[in-house]
Amino acid sequence: WAERWRIIRKMDHLACFMGGALALGAYxxxxxxxxxxxxxxxxxxxxxxxxxYQMYARTKTGIAPEFMEFPSGNGxxxxxxxxxxxxxLRPETVEAFYYLxxxxxxxxxxxxGWEVFQSIEKYCKTKYGYGSLKDVNxxxxxxxxxxxxxxxxxxxxxYLLFDPDSEIDPLNKHVFNTExxxxxxxxx
Numbered sequence: 001w002a003e004r005w006r007i008i009r010k011m012d013h014l015a016c017f018m019g020g021a022l023a024l025g026a027y028x029x030x031x032x033x034x035x036x037x038x039x040x041x042x043x044x045x046x047x048x049x050x051x052x053y054q055m056y057a058r059t060k061t062g063i064a065p066e067f068m069e070f071p072s073g074n075g076x077x078x079x080x081x082x083x084x085x086x087x088x089l090r091p092e093t094v095e096a097f098y099y100l101x102x103x104x105x106x107x108x109x110x111x112x113g114w115e116v117f118q119s120i121e122k123y124c125k126t127k128y129g130y131g132s133l134k135d136v137n138x139x140x141x142x143x144x145x146x147x148x149x150x151x152x153x154x155x156x157x158x159y160l161l162f163d164p165d166s167e168i169d170p171l172n173k174h175v176f177n178t179e180x181x182x183x184x185x186x187x188x
Contacts, residue, residue, distance in 0.1 A: 009070040016092035019049030020099030052093040059136040062119030063087045087133040091153035098157045113161045153180040
């Protein structure tokens, strides 16, 4: 079976939610946060989220493309592909920043979130809202299209990331649905 499979060296922006999911799993592990499994998951969450941050930081605009490629042997470990150089205001990376900041208290995730927010403001803001960026390495053309998840998720996670007094508690009181709406957990 191994002959039929090949490694595809790419990572989609959509995969960046996993940093937050792994961190939540580590903090709610039945064996406890100090267990080997929880520590492995937390370490993986942080590393994955760092890679997602780098997807933003390594472009000319500070905005991540739809996916990055990781070619082997050419000295550059992360490249924007020609087929996916656009940004449609996705939330997954800032979602991971929110969870990791909320759970670990590490301010680096707020700093990264602020960088992303500033880039969105600079390159994606339009007269009446925000638009998709056609090319993350060639700013200037913003499409007249704003996905609904931008306000429902991207901006909400950024807002919560910068609101230290929020009553939202993803460990004990709330769960987020797929559009980042906090739903209160029923008490027994």
